[in-house]
Amino acid sequence: MPDNASRDIAAPLLAWYDANARVLPWRAPPGTPPPDPYRVWLSEVMLQQTQVATVIPYFEKFLARWPDFASLAAADDAELMTAWAGLGYYARARNLLAAARAVADEHGGKLPASEAELRKLPGFGAYTAAAVSAIAFGERAVVVDGNVERVIARLFALSDPLPGAKPRIRVLTDSVTPVTRAGDFAQAMMDLGATICTPRSPKCLLCPLADHCDARAQGLPEAYPVKVAKKARPIRHGTMFWAEHHGRVLLVRRPASGLLGGMRALPTGPWTDVAPALDGAPFAAGWTLHNATVSHGFTHFELVSALASVTLDGQVPVIQGEWWPIDDLDSAGLPTVFAKAADQIRRMR
DNA sequence: GAACCGTGGGT
DNA sequence: TACCCAAGGTT
Structure with a gap:
């Protein structure tokens, strides 16, 4: 695969993020010290396959009831499941509790900073481990979520369909991820995907990366990412x-x-x-x-x-x-x- | 790799 | 309306 197509999008993207970052309850302003890892983790788990607007009230409720790892590790299972009700994907809540208890019992009450160690905790997959490592601890990690997949697929006009293209998208994301501010870079990519590079009707006229974008050059941004057809729901x-x-x-x-x-x-x-x-x-x-x-x-x-x-x-x-x-x-x-x-x-x- | 696992917003 | 889709993870 020709992955020498690397290009410098970090500088214009971070400049855009510095001026346009969304203000969110779990987020530190661009360029400031990282927020409490507990907040980052809680928000990342809630945000899995769930939109920001849906998460915010749940995040506020959880933070007020269980403000840190120690309180969450001591939480009553039934009360936690009740608090999660309506948010969906309930395995997330079960894993959240298991991870909080593992952090309390095996990590001295603090999340490990490295992606590899985070990955071992319940509920931490490839995305969440990378995101927490980069956003909460400032480590350089390659963060790929659905937004990043779409942005990368358009930047490089990838013709291979998802999900098969995931390995290549990860390599390309790696090639554009900066050494410093990897957490801001990841959040910038996700903000861009959520507000500018949207699945339908992307706002290319407002995009800081429009001049770097192959799909834009083709005039077909909505054609990407290519996806395999989904099966009908019985x-x-x-x-x-x-x-x-x-x-x-x-x-x-x-x-x-x-x-x-x-x-x-x-x-x-x-x-x-x-x-x-x-x-x-x-x-x-x-x-x-x-x-x-x-x-x-x-x-x-x-x-x-x-x-x-x-x-x-x-x-x-x-x-x-x-x-x-x-x-x-x-x-x-x-x-x-x-x-x-x-x-x-x-x-x- | 593929099936399984919720819910609500947007069009 | 019906469909797509969202800061994915586990088995």
């Missing part, structure tokens, strides 16, 4: 069960791994190709299967769930779970798909 069917007793509803804890792992939930039956009706009910009762359904898109399938309900008067069956006050359901920390179902049920009552 539809799965299921049923959620609403068991009510004296103003309370039965909630269960989902298994620790897998979809919505570790989260509080309504009981569900199997999710299959055909509507399973009352299969998998949490206990035998006079369930009513409603006509209304709840649809919710997950990453790799679309769920269409029926709703079944029953109101119990006398004895409550002995069953694993919590009878949660319906008026206080907002505090249960339900993932969005169950919050939707609860709203639907409450509208029907």
